[in-house]
Amino acid sequence: MERESMEFDVLVVGAGPAGLSSAIRLKQLNSELNVCVVEKGSEVGAHILSGAVFETRALDELLPDWKDLGAPLKTAVSGDEIYMLKANGQTKFNNAFVPKTMHNDGNYIISLGNLCRWLAEQAEGLGVEIYPGFAAAEIIHEQGIVKGVITGDMGLDHNGEPKDGHMLGMELRAGYTLFAEGCRGHLGKQLIEQFGLDKDKSPQHYGLGIKEVWQAPEGKHQPGLVIHTAGYPLAEHDATGGGFLYHGDDGQLLVGLITDLNYKNPHLSPFEEFQRFKTHPQIRQYLEGGERIAYGARAIAKGGFNSLPDMHFPGGLLIGCDAGTLNFAKIKGSHTAMKSGMLAADVVAESLAGNAAGGLDLTQITSHFKASWLYDELYRSRNFGPALHKFGTMGGGAFNYIEQNWFGGKLPLTLQDETYDHEAMTLAADATPISYPKPDGKVSFDRLSSVFVSNTSHEEDQPCHLRLTDKAIPVAVNLAQFAEPAQRYCPAGVYEIVGEESSEPKLQINFANCVHCKTCDIKDPSQNITWVVPEGGNGPNYPNM
Template sequence: MSDSEREAMEYDVVIVGAGPAGLSAAIRLKQLDPSREVVVLEKGSEVGAHILSGAVLDPVGLDALLPDWKEQGAPVSVAVKKDNFFFLGESGKMRIPNAVMPPLMNNHGNYIVSMGNVCRWLAEQAEALGVEIFPGMSCSELVYREDGSVKGVVAGEFGRNADGTPGPSYEPGMELHGKYVFLGEGVRGSLSKQVIEGFDLAAESDVQKYGLGMKEIWEIDPEKHAEGTVTHTMGWPLGSSAGGGSFIYHLDNNQVYVGFVVHLGYANPYVNPYLAFQQFKHHPYVADLLKGGKRVAYGARAISEGGFQSLPKAAFPGGALLGCAAGMVNVPRIKGNHNAMLSGKAAAEAAHAAIEAGRAGDTLSEYDAEVRTGAIGQDLKRVRNVKPIWSRYGLTASLALGGFDMWCNTAGFSVLGTLKHGKTDAEATEEASRHKEIAYPKPDGTLSFDRLTNVSFSGTNHEESQPAHLRLKDAKRPVEVNLPKYAGLSQRYCPAGVYEFVTEDGQDPKFVINFQNCVHCKTCDIKDPGQNIVWTVPQGGDGPNYPNM
């Protein structure tokens, strides 16, 4: 649709995504200049509806942005009191002493939080400063200036038929223009992908790596609850089939976050991350904790794991990538929210200075420099070799050599330099003929659950008459290539049961996309061999509705 057919609104800065990065940027812009016109566009039905994170929060970002956050009533109150790290076998566990862990792995001084609730609170602070926040507004397109720089986004398009044609209630959306556009979409954002590719921002970077994080909230027996306890595990049930681990965080009100992360660089297409998560809960240590409790919420989200060497340029003509849109997660710490907030603050300061200097719309190179050399870069650089060591040599080497390298980096040097990741997660997938099927236990309905039952605890909903937001570059490839060559791995890597191969009455298999189930984790966009599935935004407000993830 041409520019003339849509209404347009003008702002100083347009921010896509009401996550910790986007909201921090909005707040900082208003702190620097209360007259600055700032808008935040959020695809979720409300702020926080699409936020899923562990989360143990390092408050460094919050301290820098809002030093009086405690007095202002931020929902950050459950301090970490106990830090456990276990290596699991099938029936037992071995504790790794805290004393041998690098200091950066210490969680004391951090807080167990719901990042969804933290973002809701940040949104209140932003709105009190005059920031406009529009939830339920998916940003489907970028708008460019004549010189090729990013000018704005198209948001709020509704009412297309399943075939993509405008329906009877079609609304074309609006163009929101800004002197700068900040993309805080989170991991593998659809617009972020476009600018990274279009402006070749990753030309000097290593490949990005990812993990799939799945999380349940449980209400447990009060006698088993230990508020402030943080536990991480590695080992069983993944073994040598895939890398990853778990987290168990005791927050308040007898609730526990139970999460499981699987690195998506696994080779065996028979790996089923979701069923591995469900199997994990039957370990005696975990099962005893959860016995008598009930699961009250479920969700899943991809995690950027490439680290320092995989960072693309964070600035492009007319805008910036914030937080996980660029990949700012510290993998061994399993933390990225603090860096997301710091990135939002830094981008806001760079944009403010550029606008004041009459440079609106140029490339914020000073922001990119701050990301690489400031607190974010320093945080990521110290742990840059942990992920590639794990990918190359396995868990044991990661614990030993990776731990040694982190200790060295604490002292300001690394004997390993900067290791490369090698293949993308999609390229790492090997043909099924080279592997054996993995027999996972059937969920029992008490501790473990089938995917569709769990998806019902995510509040996920999509208007069924709209075009599927999961698009195939080649409609024939799933049946002709992925099914015979990779045993149809999409039906296993998806944690929401979106993809299935259906055979009826002796006919050829049919590839079915149940996009209504999608929890927006982006795993398909990352892991599918040949990169044949493209994740795009559905209409605004659709997707999961997480209450307090």
């Protein structure tokens, strides 16, 4: 069978804030352009997960009349509280001693998924074609140039053989392809390796963000209140990260924990640490008596400025979290992703306009980026993550306070963290085992009930989208040396060692549980797992994350 093919001026892979902003900007610059956006989720927003406290700077530039257009930004930040948690108490920081990047005056507590749904409406109103449920599975290369993507086949069984209703994926060809898949995009990962886009860069670093949405108990909701925490529970295991609790729209609480994926102890479980976090009295007081209504997880790229790959390659650009533009010093990546998409659109529009005169050059993105506030913002925050990694929560926090508040992010030194996250893990024999309490079913829960409220759905008779390079490694190496940490770092119970008490244990992959967080692709100590897209439309279906 021959694949169907469609041609576009510009193809955007991913309907997140970066991809949609680039599409809108392209149509603003040239309404005649044929722009297409493909999205692997069942609908726009289905796979979007973020805290999220949102800074409007990029939105103000892209759609200055966003308030009149009905953007879903309803709850302005009304207060900032930051705590250092201990198992038996907490210390509240005076905001005067908090790095100014973490102040949230003028920001909004939002559902990023709902913002993306609204951005998609604006894009379609300008004539952008958006196709949800189409997963970009392969890159089209011709003579070293990216010419588009091929969407995944539908209707293959677990052996990769066609079933009834089998449909070949389509060739989506374009003059330019913008990759906006989010953190650790599987095609972006291939492009970075193929074109050496990360040459001479620091390794990218990641965190795993786990989030729940709660309907607050009566009398506990304070619209606009932003709470951030450090310390407990992660500090007890020499791990870093932080918690958040945002009082959002319609009486809802957004609660989560980010675990830095450079943690050392293979017995640590980010999911279980999140359950412990919620039981701390400072957090539990807002949740107890409420109702948990949604759960999800997503890796975030937190390497920042030092880890940014080159964004351009022949035929296209990496944008947003595919390029790692999140500003971890602000714990925000939506406005930076949007700006990167807008810069990409500017360069593509210029290149298309100059094509007739022989000027076809996407390397201009470098000069556009360096002249933008995005570059300045990321540069000023370049030391934030490395400082925390080198000096710990307290020492790194003090360094960041001095650099951000006294020197405006321009100390004449640049800290580096050259260790990949997966390399940080120690042998199980050298680590302290961790015993986690059973969930109480009121504030803390188990994995399977959590996956249930993520609305995750996969066609179970399809090829497994979690590929093992060597099927022997999970038992021969990971189990033997690291007690197979995939059983614990996965927040959805995808990986399970069965028959461990027998002479022939094996790794069972329950891929139908996968919430597409990509942690396995990042943290596996043997780098033996590759995450690829399942059938389009499969995965979580987040209503308002």
